Amino acid sequence: MTNIVLFGKPGAGKGTQAEFLKGKYNLTHLSTGDIFRFNIKNETELGKLAQTYINNGGLVPDEVTIKMLQSEVENNPDSAGFLFDGFPRTIAQAEALDAFLATKNEKITATVALEADDEILVARLLERGKTSGRADDQDEEKIRNRYQEYNEKTAPLIGFYKEQNKFHAVNGIGSIAEITERLSNVIDNL
């Protein structure tokens, strides 16, 4: 099984690239952001719980997110591998993911990060907010909050995966196709 974590700040292009990579490598794409948004739209219990955190640019509590992610993996027993997008976002999530995969004799193969400058990304998110309908993309203060959450809670994962020799970064600025190629070069050489 190949299990890839697609890593990057809000707006780095994870969802866009995941669309290409999942087909190319036959991976099951699990986007925690998409799953939360689906649940919010359908007004499920999970959606109601996650909504306030998401709309304010905060993170959904680990306990909720980890449980949800595990059930998504369990729901895909025949998968040839997973592409995790937006997960893990905290050290606790990363540790829970390792422990969970270990129970299946599986592990994370690699983490691939899309790198881009904060100011470029904030501008991208505000632009996306004009059409995405996402409340968390429309307000600069909420966007700044997401970067603060990233810096405090998610950035420490870089060290976590570097220690395991699993961290690979690519330049996230360029055309979509160029970036897919950079990511593919990393994945092909794993």
Ligand SMILES: Nc1ncnc2c1ncn2[C@@H]1O[C@H](COP(=O)(O)OP(=O)(O)O)[C@@H](O)[C@H]1O
């Ligand atoms: N792993 C996670 N842990 C906690 N909250 C999450 C996680 N993944 C997504 N969320 C919530 O969903 C929001 C949107 O996620 P996503 O679409 O991945 O955002 P982005 O475009 O910022 O990368 C996050 O700001 C957060 O509130």
